[in-house]
Amino acid sequence: MIRKDSVDRPFLFISIMLVVAGFLIYVSASLGLLVRDGARFGDVVLNQVLFGIVIGVIFAYCASRIPPSYWKRASPYIFITSIIITLLVFVPGIGFEHGGAKRWIDLKFITFQPSEFLKIGFVIYFAAWLSSVKDRIQTFRFGILPMTIILVIAGAILLAEPDTATFGVIFVTVCAMFIAGHGKIKHIVTLFIIGLCLLALLAYARPYVKDRLHTFINPSADPQGSGYQIKQSTIAIGSGGIFGKGFGQSIQKFNYLPEPTGDSIFAVAAEEFGFVGASILIVLFLAFGARGLSIAARASDSFSGLLTVGIVILIISQSFMNMASMLGLIPLSGLPLVFVSHGGTAMMFAIIEVGIILGVSRKAKW
Numbered sequence: 001m002i003r004k005d006s007v008d009r010p011f012l013f014i015s016i017m018l019v020v021a022g023f024l025i026y027v028s029a030s031l032g033l034l035v036r037d038g039a040r041f042g043d044v045v046l047n048q049v050l051f052g053i054v055i056g057v058i059f060a061y062c063a064s065r066i067p068p069s070y071w072k073r074a075s076p077y078i079f080i081t082s083i084i085i086t087l088l089v090f091v092p093g094i095g096f097e098h099g100g101a102k103r104w105i106d107l108k109f110i111t112f113q114p115s116e117f118l119k120i121g122f123v124i125y126f127a128a129w130l131s132s133v134k135d136r137i138q139t140f141r142f143g144i145l146p147m148t149i150i151l152v153i154a155g156a157i158l159l160a161e162p163d164t165a166t167f168g169v170i171f172v173t174v175c176a177m178f179i180a181g182h183g184k185i186k187h188i189v190t191l192f193i194i195g196l197c198l199l200a201l202l203a204y205a206r207p208y209v210k211d212r213l214h215t216f217i218n219p220s221a222d223p224q225g226s227g228y229q230i231k232q233s234t235i236a237i238g239s240g241g242i243f244g245k246g247f248g249q250s251i252q253k254f255n256y257l258p259e260p261t262g263d264s265i266f267a268v269a270a271e272e273f274g275f276v277g278a279s280i281l282i283v284l285f286l287a288f289g290a291r292g293l294s295i296a297a298r299a300s301d302s303f304s305g306l307l308t309v310g311i312v313i314l315i316i317s318q319s320f321m322n323m324a325s326m327l328g329l330i331p332l333s334g335l336p337l338v339f340v341s342h343g344g345t346a347m348m349f350a351i352i353e354v355g356i357i358l359g360v361s362r363k364a365k366w
Contacts, residue, residue: 007064008361011291015354018284019053022340025281028248029261029268030342051110052347059348060355068304068360075128082121086114086157103161115158115166116349120356122154122170123177123310130181131303137183144187147178164202164209165333169318171195176313177306180296216331232256233267233326237278244274261342263334266326281340282323289316292357300363308360311353 026048071078089095089102096104096111104111129146136142151174158167175188203210211226219227236252239245250271253260260268270278292312299305315338322337324330336343338350 005362007358008291008295008364011288011295011354011361012358014284014287014291015351018288018339019351021281021284022337023048023053024247025265025269025272025340026261026342028250028272029253029265031248031253047110047344048342048347051344053351056348056351060351060358063352063355064358064362066356066359068299068301068307068363071124071307071356072128072131072303075125079121079125082114082118083153083157086118089114089161101161101163103163110344113343113345115161115163116345118154118157119166119170119173119314120311120349120353122150123173123314124307126150126174126177127303127306127310130177130306131301134302135182137178137181140187143178143183144191147174147183147187148191150174159202162206164206165321165335168333169314169321169335172317173310173313176317177310180309181302181306212331216328219328229258229264229332230326230328232258233264234328236264236267237270237327240271240274240278242275244270244272244277247272263322263332263336263341264326265341266323266337269340270326285316285319288312295357295361295364298364299360300365304360304363308357311357315350315353 027045030045085105088105094105095102096106098104103115104113126147129150130137133142151171154170155167158164158170175191178188179185199209203213215226215230219230232252236250236257239251245251250260250268252271253264253268257264257267259265266278266281269281273280289312292308296305296308296312299308318335319338321330321333322335322341325333325335336346339347
């Protein structure tokens with residue numbers, strides 16, 4: 001076993017492929033906005049390129065040079081800062097509301113989605129906490145209890161926005177990290193059952209959650225209403241056939257698919273590149289996950305391994321939840337497809353998270 005002081009090249013290559021492929025898909029999907037909303041191409045792409053990719057790459061390079069021990073020492077401050085910044089969405093004049101949800105901060109020249117910061121802040125802090133309690137994680141006092149308290153803190157903020165889907169991603173990530181940290185499976189099962197009960201209560205309290213569950217069970221019940229998006233996405237995916245209609249040739253993105261550059265972007269990709277292209281995109285995400293978990297298994301310490309597991313699951317779970325919802329396999333989530341969907345904030349933090357994993361790979365044992 002040796003340590004190399006260079007980043008893991010296969011993981012770096014896979015990440016670059018995802019960013020490049022995602023940007024090409026995004027450019028094509030943006031054509032629908034140009035026609036439908038009269039947006040300018042430069043305005044549509046500038047945020048994604050400048051704020052998302054360029055700044056993201058700069059920060060990712062810096063993150064790849066930072067030793068994992070620094071993230072562990074700074075984890076409480078990062079987590080607290082992410083909570084404070086996320087709470088700013090509720091401050092009048094600072095928080096920006098869109099579609100009935102307060103999920104953005106208006107910086108005048110650009111909007112910022114702080115929940116992306118909260119996600120990585122949560123993962124860093126939880127990895128530090130897990131690595132510090134070690135074997136005591138199997139006890140109630142040091143295991144499921146503090147984990148639940150931390151989840152409640154994040155959940156209270158995200159559900160108030162509301163951003164149920166993002167909390168779902170954090171929940172899945174935390175459970176995976178808890179298991180990787182040798183927590184008891186029965187604790188996770190208990191938490192999952194409690195989560196299902198709370199989801200039922202949430203569906204009762206918030207009609208939009210109930211509508212999404214009804215649409216998932218019977219998508220044809222309201223084809224012009226709550227079932228419209230899933231109907232149009234399956235039409236787009238099915239019409240792509242084996243090899244697709246070709247780059248820029250999607251029909252659904254112009255007048256039918258809601259949010260063609262947002263959570264519906266996988267449907268655009270499947271229509272233009274077909275089953276083969278969609279499968280390649282899925283394989284890239286699978287390769288990203290497999291190589292990332294391989295780095296985690298060879299990490300120099302428990303914190304680095306848990307941090308890598310958390311980031312990998314964070315990205316993979318959100319990506320596959322997006323694609324599964326477009327295929328009608330799970331209820332519509334509204335989650336963007338990582339590395340692909342519109343959102344400079346999401347792109348920037350995803351690339352920074354790649355940089356953190358690359359930093360871990362420098363000290364990994366091979």
